[in-house]
Amino acid sequence: MTVAFGDGVGALRSLADGTAVGAVLSEVARELGGIRLVLGWLTAAPEGLDPGAFTDVVALMPGWGVRTVLSCATARFVPTPLSGIAALLADTLRPDVLLTRLVLRDSDACFGTEVSWQRQLADGGVRVLGIADDTAPCADAGPPVAATVLGRCTDGPRRYESAAPEPVHEALADAVLRFVPEGARLQYGPGQLGTALLRRTDRALRIDTGLLTDAVVDLDRRGLLIGTPSATYLLGSDELYAWADGRAILRGIDHTHDVSRLAADEGPFIAVNTAIEIDPVGQINVEGVGDKVVGGIGGHPDYCAAARRSRGGLSIIAVPSRTKGRSPLVERLSRPVSTPAYDVDLIVTESGHADLRGADWTERRRLIAALFE
Numbered sequence: 001m002t003v004a005f006g007d008g009v010g011a012l013r014s015l016a017d018g019t020a021v022g023a024v025l026s027e028v029a030r031e032l033g034g035i036r037l038v039l040g041w042l043t044a045a046p047e048g049l050d051p052g053a054f055t056d057v058v059a060l061m062p063g064w065g066v067r068t069v070l071s072c073a074t075a076r077f078v079p080t081p082l083s084g085i086a087a088l089l090a091d092t093l094r095p096d097v098l099l100t101r102l103v104l105r106d107s108d109a110c111f112g113t114e115v116s117w118q119r120q121l122a123d124g125g126v127r128v129l130g131i132a133d134d135t136a137p138c139a140d141a142g143p144p145v146a147a148t149v150l151g152r153c154t155d156g157p158r159r160y161e162s163a164a165p166e167p168v169h170e171a172l173a174d175a176v177l178r179f180v181p182e183g184a185r186l187q188y189g190p191g192q193l194g195t196a197l198l199r200r201t202d203r204a205l206r207i208d209t210g211l212l213t214d215a216v217v218d219l220d221r222r223g224l225l226i227g228t229p230s231a232t233y234l235l236g237s238d239e240l241y242a243w244a245d246g247r248a249i250l251r252g253i254d255h256t257h258d259v260s261r262l263a264a265d266e267g268p269f270i271a272v273n274t275a276i277e278i279d280p281v282g283q284i285n286v287e288g289v290g291d292k293v294v295g296g297i298g299g300h301p302d303y304c305a306a307a308r309r310s311r312g313g314l315s316i317i318a319v320p321s322r323t324k325g326r327s328p329l330v331e332r333l334s335r336p337v338s339t340p341a342y343d344v345d346l347i348v349t350e351s352g353h354a355d356l357r358g359a360d361w362t363e364r365r366r367l368i369a370a371l372f373e
Contacts, residue, residue, distance in 0.1 A: 001032075002093065004121060006100025007040030008114030008233045009157040011065075012131055013047045016152045021131065023048025025099065038093055040085070040116055041233070041296070042066055043158055051075050058093060060085055061296035062287070070293075079336070082210065082299045083257040085117045095126055101153065102130035103137070108144035111250065112136045113157040113234040113241065119252040122146065137245035139234060142252070161237050162214045165196035168320050171350035173197045176318050179346065180205070180270050183226065184313075187262075187271040187303045190235055193318060197272060206267065207231070210256055210299040212249065214240045232256040257299050262306030263313070271307035272316045273300050273339075277330045280365045282341035282356055284317060285333040297338050304343040314345045321349040321372060329372040347371060 003025070006012060012021040025046075029035040030053040037054045042065030051057045051072035059066045062077045069075050080088060089095065098121045103112040109130055111118060119142055122128050128147035136156045165173070173196035180186060180201065185208040188194040198205075198215035207216055207229035214236040219225045220243070232253050234244055255261065262269050276294060277285040284304075288294040307315040319328045347354045347368060354367040 001034065001097070002036040002038060002095040003029075004038040004089070004095035004098045004118075004126070005040075005046060006098065006114075006118055007042050007061075007116055009043055009160070009235055010101045010111075010113040010133075010136065011042055011044075011046060011158075012099065012101050012153065013155050013158075014153060015131065016154050020046075020048030021099075021153075022046030023050075026050040026053040029053040038089070038095055039066055039069065041298075043160070043235070045069055060088070061298065062293045063295035067293070077293075077296075079297060081257070081297050081301045082253050083259065083302045086120050086252075086254055089117055089121060090124060095121065098122065098126050098128045100128065100130060101136065102128075102132050102145060102147055102149070103140075104132050104134050105138055109147045109149065110138050110144055111140040111142070112138050113244075113250075114232065115140060115142065115250040115252050116232050117253055119145070120254055137234075137241040139244040139247050139249040141248035141250055157234070157241060159237050159241075160235055162195050163192050165192040165199070168350055169193050169196045170200060172318050172320060172348065173200045175348050175350060175353065176272055176316055177201055177203075179314055179316065179348075180272075181268065181312075183267055185262075185265065185267050185269045187269070187273075187307070189273055191274075193272075193274060208256075208262065208265070208269065210253075210303070211235045212240070212244070216240070217243045230256060253299075257302040259302055259306045259309070262303070263309035268312030268314070269307050269310035270314050270316065271303040272318055273303060275317050275319050275328055277333050277335070278317065278319070278328050278347065278368065279330060279333050279341075280368060281361055282317075282344045282347065282364055282368060283333060283337045284339040284341075284344065285335045286338040287335050290334045301339040301343065304339045308343045308345060315343055316346045316348055317344050318348045321351060327372055329368065 212231035
């Protein structure tokens with residue numbers, strides 16, 4: 001049997017009586033035997049989870065909350081962009097059960113602070129076992145979920161305060177915003193650069209992204225948010241969760257990471273992402289350095305590909321010219337390619353940019369080398 005564990009900041013922690021959900025799940029798996037566990041994007045490991053109790057633990061996003069889980073001999077990471085998760089879960093890794101947090105609204109069960117790949121499982125006939133949280137926010141844009149409610153919890157989603165941007169991030173944001181026109185659809189990543197982008201823009205924008213953070217609240221307060229943002233995860237503080245509650249924001253990754261939709265929707269699509277390593281022709285590594293894993297592939301290649309194909313859009317890689325004394329430009333990536341070079345239009349640093357549109361391989365090498373001199 002395969003069990004999928006709901007992900008995001010709303011991933012289950014404890015029941016209302018304080019019992020750790022991960023511990024109960026591990027105990028059941030140990031008793032029954034032959035249980036596979038599938039984990040998505042987690043900000044922290046499930047409380048009480050013993051990966052050794054499962055025959056197989058499959059992580060679809062390394063880093064963040066699954067670092068300790070992946071140290072177990074029974075655990076492994078399957079490399080995939082977010083857009084590829086649905087196909088894996090519909091076939092090779094199809095679960096029998098989804099165990100997740102649900103929010104009750106007028107007796108209807110809904111997803112709360114993330115939809116991710118969960119709705120596709122529910123719509124595909126996978127049985128949903130829910131722990132209901134009457135206090136958590138609900139930003140689900142979809143219909144109620146058919147689920148069996150097993151119990152209650154009141155701990156709500158995990159809270160994360162956004163780190164204030166440093167001067168280098170503000171300078172980098174200003175350099176990027178030169179290429180973001182009024183009314184564009186913007187995808188941004190979590191972190192100090194994403195916060196700086198939304199705080200420093202003076203142009204009204206649409207937000208079409210994967211992770212929605214606190215910075216969107218400030219954008220809305222300044223009257224610069226066009227329409228309702230689209231995302232599949234919330235990641236922030238109580239301020240974001242209160243603002244998002246009741247808004248139809250969150251959709252499944254089949255919508256948020258659909259390259260065809262992103263490229264074809266009205267208005268230019270601007271994707272702003274970062275990199276851990278960039279090679280001389282512009283290939284990108286976002287997973288880590290050597291054996292040290294920082295994160296997963298995530299939606300990086302999905303958004304870069306969509307922006308590259310959007311009419312008037314741009315796929316932008318924005319990086320400080322040096323981080324802790326180290327340049328992101330390397331002769332050879334220390335891990336496999338996350339995003340191919342041909343899906344990168346611009347590389348931007350705090351002091352300049354390399355416009356790679358229309359450049360052949362030789363010209364790309366020259367432009368990138370000059371940017372990091």
